[in-house]
Amino acid sequence: MTRRFLFVLGSARPDGNSELLARRAAEQLPPDVEQRWIDLTARPLPEFEDLRHDGDHVRPTEGDTALLLDATLAATDLVIVSPLYWYTVSAQTKRYLDHWSGWLRTPGLDFKATMKGRTLWGVTALAHEEPEVADPLVGTLNNSAAYLGMRFGGVLLGNGSKPGDVLRDTQALARAKTFFAQDAPLARFPYEAG
Numbered sequence: 001m002t003r004r005f006l007f008v009l010g011s012a013r014p015d016g017n018s019e020l021l022a023r024r025a026a027e028q029l030p031p032d033v034e035q036r037w038i039d040l041t042a043r044p045l046p047e048f049e050d051l052r053h054d055g056d057h058v059r060p061t062e063g064d065t066a067l068l069l070d071a072t073l074a075a076t077d078l079v080i081v082s083p084l085y086w087y088t089v090s091a092q093t094k095r096y097l098d099h100w101s102g103w104l105r106t107p108g109l110d111f112k113a114t115m116k117g118r119t120l121w122g123v124t125a126l127a128h129e130e131p132e133v134a135d136p137l138v139g140t141l142n143n144s145a146a147y148l149g150m151r152f153g154g155v156l157l158g159n160g161s162k163p164g165d166v167l168r169d170t171q172a173l174a175r176a177k178t179f180f181a182q183d184a185p186l187a188r189f190p191y192e193a194g
């Protein structure tokens with residue numbers, strides 16, 4: 001099956017470090033792999049409303065929510081491109097993930113069954129030198145993938161504060177070259193590992 005990568009950009013500024021790093025990694029994808037890039041700041045999702053137990057979720061048919069939903073359902077590989085904000089994903093990214101909870105309950109979507117076996121990846125820029133401070137973000141993505149029965153390819157981390165800084169992180173650029181070629185095992189919750 002031809003792979004279709006969806007890059008979901010979660011920075012609060014354009015052309016930031018996370019996107020630059022993701023574009024470096026994406027350059028390595030074979031030409032027959034489809035790439036779609038959606039910027040959550042340019043396409044803002046509405047505030048998530050929790051209707052899970054009211055049974056009122058209907059499939060969005062227009063606007064940015066429908067665009068994001070359709071693009072998500074069509075992707076074999078979903079790449080969360082989020083800067084590290086307060087040690088986790090950005091608010092834009094978190095809102096996108098919150099909408100998954102609505103999509104999981106939307107009749108006729110089969111969101112969980114559709115996402116099962118697909119691959120979640122992360123690309124993140126952070127200002128902190130020590131990458132382990134991004135563990136909460138990595139855990140969020142890993143556990144979300146595990147919840148949906150997805151594969152998880154890990155998170156490509158790069159260092160930088162102002163836009164362009166990440167292009168000086170030679171180790172991150174080297175990791176970007178092979179990032180999407182890595183094996184992406186089925187995601188497991190930490191208590192299942194071992």
Ligand SMILES: Cc1cc2nc3c(=O)[nH]c(=O)nc-3n(C[C@H](O)[C@H](O)[C@H](O)COP(=O)(O)O)c2cc1C
Pocket residue numbers: 011012013015016017018019082083084085086087088125126127128129133159160161162163
């Ligand atoms: C709201 C906000 C929160 C941030 N929180 C962190 C943080 O917790 N740890 C960190 O290392 N850097 C933090 N930073 C710095 C950004 O991660 C860093 O500038 C990164 O390069 C931004 O990525 P971008 O250029 O893709 O937007 C924060 C920046 C902002 C604006």
